[in-house]
Amino acid sequence: MLRIANRVAVVAAVIGAMLTSGAVASTAESASAAQRSQVGVQSRAGYFLGDGINIRNAPNGPVILGKGYRGETFTAHCWNGNGLWIYLTAHRGNVTGWVSVSWVFYTNNGPMGYC
Structure with missing residues (x-):
């Protein structure tokens, strides 16, 4: 019985040391690392699905910088x-x-990050 108690104490001490040393990442840290990895992902190719699609200065922005037309690539x-x-x-x-x-269709799959 004493041996089991000693083993439990040793295991608890090791886990405690790992947690305080940063050897084991928390769930929040893991999620944060996953989000950071999304930032540098690749672009996607695609084409426009309609004619005269507005390309704007911001999402739903007031300034139209150009137009995209059916089948044109981006x-x-x-x-x-x-x-x-x-x-x-x-x-x-x-x-x-x-x-x-x-108004767009992607011609390849894969991750794409947020701006």
Whole structure:
């Protein structure tokens, strides 16, 4: 019985030392690390689904920087915080700005981060 109590005490001491030394990350730290890894993910290719799609200066912004047309290609760089707008560069005219995700189609899969 004494041996079991000693083993439990040793295990508790080791776990305590690991937690205080930072050897074991908390769930919040792990989640934070996962979010940081999303920042540097790759862009996606795609094309516009309609004609005269506004490329704006901000999500739902008032300034129209250019237009995208059905079938024209772009490179999407990132999403805004709610995922409803993407920041992209239209290949025709090399215009970079924000477009509603309702008007685009991605031609490749993979992770894309938030801006």
